[in-house]
Amino acid sequence: MKNFNIAILGCGTVGSGVAKILLDLKDQLNDKSDHVVELKKIVDLFPKKSAESYNLPLNLFCGSGNDLTKDEATKYVNEIINDTNIHLIVETIGGTSDYVLDIILNSLRAGKHVVTANKAILAEKGKIIFQTAKDNHVCLGYEASVCGAIPIIKAIRENFTGDQVIEISGILNGTSNYILSKMQEEGLNFSSALKMAQKAGYAEADPTLDISGGDAGHKLAILIKLAYGADIDYKELLIEGIQKVEKEDLDFANEMGCTIKLICYARKIDNKVFASVKPMMVKYENFLSKVSGATNCVELLNKYSGKHYFIGKGAGSLETASSIVADIVFTAKYDGKIKNITDLADLEIQSSDNFEFPYNITFTTEDYPGITGLVTTAIGENKINIDTVSHNRHNKKSAEFSVATMPCTMVQIKKAIADIRAKAPSLLIGEPKIIPILN
Amino acid sequence: MKNFNIAILGCGTVGSGVAKILLDLKDQLNDKSDHVVELKKIVDLFPKKSAESYNLPLNLFCGSGNDLTKDEATKYVNEIINDTNIHLIVETIGGTSDYVLDIILNSLRAGKHVVTANKAILAEKGKIIFQTAKDNHVCLGYEASVCGAIPIIKAIRENFTGDQVIEISGILNGTSNYILSKMQEEGLNFSSALKMAQKAGYAEADPTLDISGGDAGHKLAILIKLAYGADIDYKELLIEGIQKVEKEDLDFANEMGCTIKLICYARKIDNKVFASVKPMMVKYENFLSKVSGATNCVELLNKYSGKHYFIGKGAGSLETASSIVADIVFTAKYDGKIKNITDLADLEIQSSDNFEFPYNITFTTEDYPGITGLVTTAIGENKINIDTVSHNRHNKKSAEFSVATMPCTMVQIKKAIADIRAKAPSLLIGEPKIIPILN
Numbered sequence: 001m002k003n004f005n006i007a008i009l010g011c012g013t014v015g016s017g018v019a020k021i022l023l024d025l026k027d028q029l030n031d032k033s034d035h036v037v038e039l040k041k042i043v044d045l046f047p048k049k050s051a052e053s054y055n056l057p058l059n060l061f062c063g064s065g066n067d068l069t070k071d072e073a074t075k076y077v078n079e080i081i082n083d084t085n086i087h088l089i090v091e092t093i094g095g096t097s098d099y100v101l102d103i104i105l106n107s108l109r110a111g112k113h114v115v116t117a118n119k120a121i122l123a124e125k126g127k128i129i130f131q132t133a134k135d136n137h138v139c140l141g142y143e144a145s146v147c148g149a150i151p152i153i154k155a156i157r158e159n160f161t162g163d164q165v166i167e168i169s170g171i172l173n174g175t176s177n178y179i180l181s182k183m184q185e186e187g188l189n190f191s192s193a194l195k196m197a198q199k200a201g202y203a204e205a206d207p208t209l210d211i212s213g214g215d216a217g218h219k220l221a222i223l224i225k226l227a228y229g230a231d232i233d234y235k236e237l238l239i240e241g242i243q244k245v246e247k248e249d250l251d252f253a254n255e256m257g258c259t260i261k262l263i264c265y266a267r268k269i270d271n272k273v274f275a276s277v278k279p280m281m282v283k284y285e286n287f288l289s290k291v292s293g294a295t296n297c298v299e300l301l302n303k304y305s306g307k308h309y310f311i312g313k314g315a316g317s318l319e320t321a322s323s324i325v326a327d328i329v330f331t332a333k334y335d336g337k338i339k340n341i342t343d344l345a346d347l348e349i350q351s352s353d354n355f356e357f358p359y360n361i362t363f364t365t366e367d368y369p370g371i372t373g374l375v376t377t378a379i380g381e382n383k384i385n386i387d388t389v390s391h392n393r394h395n396k397k398s399a400e401f402s403v404a405t406m407p408c409t410m411v412q413i414k415k416a417i418a419d420i421r422a423k424a425p426s427l428l429i430g431e432p433k434i435i436p437i438l439n
Numbered sequence: 440m441k442n443f444n445i446a447i448l449g450c451g452t453v454g455s456g457v458a459k460i461l462l463d464l465k466d467q468l469n470d471k472s473d474h475v476v477e478l479k480k481i482v483d484l485f486p487k488k489s490a491e492s493y494n495l496p497l498n499l500f501c502g503s504g505n506d507l508t509k510d511e512a513t514k515y516v517n518e519i520i521n522d523t524n525i526h527l528i529v530e531t532i533g534g535t536s537d538y539v540l541d542i543i544l545n546s547l548r549a550g551k552h553v554v555t556a557n558k559a560i561l562a563e564k565g566k567i568i569f570q571t572a573k574d575n576h577v578c579l580g581y582e583a584s585v586c587g588a589i590p591i592i593k594a595i596r597e598n599f600t601g602d603q604v605i606e607i608s609g610i611l612n613g614t615s616n617y618i619l620s621k622m623q624e625e626g627l628n629f630s631s632a633l634k635m636a637q638k639a640g641y642a643e644a645d646p647t648l649d650i651s652g653g654d655a656g657h658k659l660a661i662l663i664k665l666a667y668g669a670d671i672d673y674k675e676l677l678i679e680g681i682q683k684v685e686k687e688d689l690d691f692a693n694e695m696g697c698t699i700k701l702i703c704y705a706r707k708i709d710n711k712v713f714a715s716v717k718p719m720m721v722k723y724e725n726f727l728s729k730v731s732g733a734t735n736c737v738e739l740l741n742k743y744s745g746k747h748y749f750i751g752k753g754a755g756s757l758e759t760a761s762s763i764v765a766d767i768v769f770t771a772k773y774d775g776k777i778k779n780i781t782d783l784a785d786l787e788i789q790s791s792d793n794f795e796f797p798y799n800i801t802f803t804t805e806d807y808p809g810i811t812g813l814v815t816t817a818i819g820e821n822k823i824n825i826d827t828v829s830h831n832r833h834n835k836k837s838a839e840f841s842v843a844t845m846p847c848t849m850v851q852i853k854k855a856i857a858d859i860r861a862k863a864p865s866l867l868i869g870e871p872k873i874i875p876i877l878n
Contacts, residue, residue, distance in 0.1 A: 021601055021743060032600040143598075149744035151598035158597065159582070159590035161471040162460055162764025287750060290729050304460060304757040305588035311726060311748035318743040325601025334773060 003087075004035035004332040007080045009103065010093030011044035011061075013053075014117050014144070017321030018090055020054040022328075029325070033332035040086060043076045044068075054317075077103055081110045087336075088328060091116040096124050108132045108140070113336055115141035115327045117320055123218035123234040126225055139336050141327025146219045147172060147296040149319035150312040151326070156226050160302060165227040167301035168266045169438060172219040174294035174314040175210035176242045176262040178202045180279075181292040184250050184259055190243065202294050212241035213262060213277040220264035220277055223298075228268045230347035232275070238351040240278040249433065252362055252402040253281045255390050256437070259289045263438055265352055276352040281360050281437045287311075288438065356407040357436040358387065361417075364429040367399040371427065375420055376403065382416040384408040398429050404437060442526075443474035443771040446519045448542065449532030450483035450500075452492075453556050453583070456760030457529055459493040461767075468764070472771035479525060482515045483507075493756075516542060520549045526775075527767060530555040535563050547571045547579070552775055554580035554766045556759055562657035562673040565664055578775050580766025585658045586611060586735040588758035589751040590765070595665050599741060604666040606706040606740040608877060611658040613733035613753045614649035615681045615701040617641045619718075620731040623689050623698055629682065641733050651680035652701060652716040659703035659716055662737075667707045669786035671714070677790040679717040688872065691801055691841040692720045694829045695876070698728045702877055704791055715791040720799050720876045726750075727877065795846040796875040797826065800856075803868040806838040810866065814859055815842065821855040823847040837868050843876060 006022060008015050022029065022039040029037045039060060044050045045068050047061035058065035062076035080086055081103075089107045091114055093100050100121060107114050109132060116122070122129065122145055133140040143153040147170075156165060171177050175197055182193040194211065197203035209215045221234040242262050253260050258281035266275040282289040287309045291297040296314030301307050313319040361379075365371050376386055385406035393400040405413070417432055445461060447454050461468065461478040468476045478499060483489045484507050486500035497504035501515035519525050520542075528546045530553060532539050539560060546553050548571060555561070561568065561584055572579040582592040586609075595604060610616050614636055621632040633650065636642035648654045660673040681701050692699050697720035705714040721728040726748045730736040735753030740746050752758040800818075804810050815825055824845035832839040844852075856871055 017743075025601070025603070028603070029600070149741075149747065151594055154593070154598050155590055158769060159593050159765050160761070161468070161768040162464070162766075163761040164464070164467070287726075287729070290726070302588075302761070304456075304761040306752045306755075306758060307750075308588070309748070309750040311746075311750070313745045316745075319745060322599070322602040322741070322743040326598055327601075329600040330597060334776070337773070 001030065001034060001036050004033065004037045005040045005086050006038065006088050006090060006328060007041040007043070007086045008039065008090045008092060009043050009077055009080070010091065011042050011050040012092065013317045014320045014324070015042070015044070015090065015092035016050055016054045016056060017317035018092065018324045019056050019060070021318065021321050021325045023056070025325070029329055033329045035332040037328065037332055041080055043073055043080065045070070045073055081106050081112065086112060088113040088115060088331060090324060090328070091118060092324075094118055094120075096121045101125055104129055105132050108136050108138055111136060111138055113139040113141070113331045115324050115331070117142070117144035117324060119145040119215070119218040119222060123221035126222065127231055139331045141324070141331060142222070143327050144320045144323035146222050147298060147312070147314045148316060149322055150296055150298060150310045150314065151323065152223070152298045152310050153226060155310065156223070156300070160300070160305070163305050164303040165300050166267065166303055168220070168223055168227060168264070168298065169288065170220075170264045170298035171261055171288055171291050171296055172264045172298070172314065173210055173213070173216040173262055174296055175203045175207060176213070176216065177291065178294045179211065180242060180245065180260055180262065183245070183247060185292070187247065189247050190245060211243055213239040216262060216264050217277045220266060220275065223264075224266050224273055224275060227266070228273055228347060229345050230273050230349070231345060232273065232347065232349045236349045238276040238278065238353065240276075242279055245279050248400070249362070249435070252360065252390055256281060256360060256388060256402065256404050257284050258282055258437065259284070260435070261288055263288070265438075267352070267355070268347075272348045272350050274350045274352040274355040279435060281435050283437065283439050286438060352436070353410040356409055358405055358407050358439070359413060360402050360404045360435050360437055361413060362400065362402045362433040364398055364400045365427050366429065367394055367397065371399065372401065374424060374427070378419040378423065379403060379405065379416045381419065382412045384412050384416060410434070440469065440473060440475050443472065443476045444479045444525050445477065445527050445529060445767060446480040446482070446525045447478065447529045447531060448482050448516055448519070449530065450481050450489040451531065452756045453759045453763070454481070454483070454529065454531035455489055455493045455495060456756035457531065457763045458495050458499070460757065460760050460764045462495070464764070468768055472768045474771040476767065476771055480519055482512055482519065484509070484512055520545050520551065525551060527552040527554060527770060529763060529767070530557060533557055533559075535560045540564055543568055544571050547575050547577055550575060550577060552578040552580070552770045554763050554770070556581070556583035556763060558584040558654070558657040558661060562660035565661065566670055578770045580763070580770060581661070582766050583759045583762035585661050586737060586751065586753045587755060588761055589735055589737060589749045589753065590762065591662070591737045591749050592665060594749065595662070595739070599739070599744070602744050603742040604739050605742055607659070607662055607666060607704065607737065608727065609659075609703045609737040610700055610727055610730050610735055611703045611737070611753065612649055612652070612655040612701055613735055614642045614646060615652070615655065616730065617733045618650065619681060619684065619699055619701065622684070622686060624731070626686065628686050629684060650682055652678040655701060655703050656716045659705060659714065662703075663705050663712055663714060666705070667712055667786060668784050669712050669788070670784065671712065671786065671788045675788045677715040677717065677792065679715070681718055684718050687839070688801070688874070691799065691829055695720065695799060695827055695841065695843050696723050697721055697876060698723070699874070700727055702727070704877075706791075706794070711787045711789050713789045713791045713794040718874060720874050722876065722878050725877060791875070792849040795848055797844055797846050797878065798852060799841050799843045799874050799876055800852060801839065801841045801872040803837055803839045804866050805868065806833055806836065810838065811840065813863060813866070817858040817862065818842060818844070818855045820858065821851045823851050823855060849873070
């Protein structure tokens with residue numbers, strides 16, 4: 001059997017998990033890949049700390065186990081990139097800096113296969129990375145970049161080649177889902193649920209990237225590139241986080257037979273991709289509504305095989321590492337002869353606001369008889385079919401109720417709201433809350 | 440690009456779906472496989488009928504579109520096997536006859552790759568088929584044989600190579616799940632629900648293979664071979680169908696926070712595989728409990744990546760065909776250089792009865808004070824921890840109640856029942872119903 005030698009750059013949570021699995025499952029990995037898969041070198045600024053986390057041998061770390069300066073680390077990284085005895089580089093440094101981008105690109109240019117969990121850099125700078133891998137006839141593995149342990153990348157790339165992905169809808173951020181689950185299950189408001197998530201270790205001290213939808217957006221961008229071959233610009237995605245979801249929204253959702261989830265949504269129609277990351281009301285009949293806590297779930301609606309759900313752990317050291325190791329085995333098994341780079345076409349990204357969805361609109365209004373009639377009439381006049389109207393919550397001076405519509409566009413809804421304002425200028429208190437419904 | 444030519448043997452529900460996708464997605468398949476994938480020939484006894492089902496061109500069928508005798512069909516099959524211009528044969532004839540086995544083996548020996556949806560023949564005669572494929576350095580694709588559209592074969596074979604499957608538990612038979620769902624949701628008894636399933640097209644006129652657990656057992660046997668490399672004998676599996684599940688069992692299950700599902704279960708411990716197909720009470724917290732109707736779901740518990748659920752369509756023409764086409768593309772893409780034959784070791788299969796599970800035991804007893812105490816004392820004396828005792832259903836002359844235990848073995852339970860009989864010989868009416876609980 002031929003050797004297949006690995007170097008790990010960045011040995012934090014995920015990198016150390018990769019090292020552990022490579023050492024623990026050696027026989028299995030050799031058997032499955034038909035190669036002698038060997039972890040040769042690790043570069044990390046803090047070898048001792050890293051070695052302790054999974055009891056890794058210090059002698060694998062460059063620099064005799066001593067802490068490294070950034071310059072020293074860079075020197076070792078460059079040695080590895082130029083080492084003809086290394087076949088594959090695991091990039092688990094993270095971040096979108098030029099420093100990391102250069103490491104990835106230089107590795108590919110030096111003929112190394114690269115496996116990474118770095119969703120941010122793939123979402124934001126994927127085009128040049130994909131192209132460089134292709135130009136240099138090497139493999140780029142990124143199963144771990146979307147939903148940690150869930151094998152969704154390979155599912156789209158290898159398992160559904162006899163089919164076509166029509167629609168993607170997924171819960172791709174565990175932190176947001178944990179917070180929304182706690183709000184629903186325990187009646188907490190957003191800030192209490194966020195604190196709980198931080199205490200439980202599911203949210204960072206600065207939770208912005210998770211709760212703003214940014215992290216989920218990175219993953220959706222990668223799935224869109226893969227499923228539709230669309231070279232979309234991550235920055236063009238319509239991304240809205242969960243910060244504005246209130247307890248009351250969950251009550252209205254529940255009355256409509258739904259819960260609220262942060263949904264990554266994409267659908268290709270002709271040469272356009274409709275996509276967004278935003279809170280949606282998900283019908284209880286849809287499995288996505290049943291996924292609670294930090295779990296991830298991806299739903300694919302395929303042309304021939306219908307709906308698929310993939311549910312599993314979206315993060316974690318060994319969970320994410322297991323996906324990286326699977327990519328390593330796959331690359332070794334096929335001797336790097338994997339045609340895994342999708343050609344990216346310039347497809348137009350459209351916000352799914354321009355797309356027909358059923359919507360739930362929650363109105364806060366003055367409270368006097370005839371309001372429901374006025375509001376629903378304006379909606380009907382804009383050719384929007386109404387599905388359900390909620391109970392009216394009568395507060396002291398105002399009333400609050402929800403209208404769930406049949407599929408329509410945001411353009412129609414905005415027009416209906418303008419019509420209501422024209423007919424009764426003081427009727428609406430604040431902006432109606434509009435949230436798409438996922439069946 | 441090189442040519443990659445296909446012949447389909449048997450063009451019924453699934454075969455005609457394969458033909459349709461091969462014709463419809465030609466460009467995509469060529470692009471994804473880097474070959475010109477071409478459907479060259481179809482052999483079916485009734486070409487006209489088959490061609491009509493998906494509007495297939497009659498000229499693809501051997502015999503100028505005329506109905507064939509079996510001898511004529513055999514002649515065409517042999518021509519295809521000996522045709523050096525055919526690279527891959529799709530076997531969608533079905534059944535476990537020597538006739539079909541010979542076709543598969545002769546195709547492999549002639550250097551053809553074979554893709555099949557035939558779960559029965561793989562479960563019962565898999566060893567020789569796997570070995571023949573290996574000896575002849577050709578590929579055997581069988582994604583479609585387990586859960587139609589769900590890519591569970593490739594998930595185990597390619598996606599979880601950096602991990603180890605500890606436990607498999609799945610709903611692998613749509614007919615049984617449809618019946619149990621109807622019993623639960625609509626309060627039907629078994630025979631009414633079965634009739635409903637037949638009417639809806641989910642159950643055959645002779646539903647034996649489905650409701651007896653046989654079909655599910657075939658699929659479990661294949662998953663065990665693959666996940667554990669265990670050359671198990673399908674006939675050694677403990678298989679119990681759903682025929683004895685009664686409405687009352689579902690009531691007790693519901694009181695214990697469970698529903699009843701036909702569960703295919705396997706777990707490897709040291710050199711033994713514990714496995715069974717039987718109705719189990721599934722806790723509502725487990726996703727398997729939420730899978731209703733004819734949908735399939737496979738749960739894998741992995742060493743590093745934890746729990747995964749794969750949910751999707753388990754049957755259907757295009758659904759199953761899409762998996763076959765994915766196998767074709769994969770085989771073409773890697774020029775048949777796929778190392779996909781698992782070496783099978785002789786592992787011992789143990790009934791999961793010898794394995795610790797929580798169990799639910801439903802007792803029908805005489806009805807007088809003190810019975811619960813007597814029964815639960817006998818259970819406790821056998822070192823079985825009790826989790827919950829249900830409400831007692833008082834009928835005219837008898838009482839009925841359930842005891843849910845903490846994990847224990849069937850040996851302990853049988854001893855407890857014998858002890859109860861020894862203490863109060865007439866107390867128990869009939870045999871207690873014992874059903875394992877899946878958390």
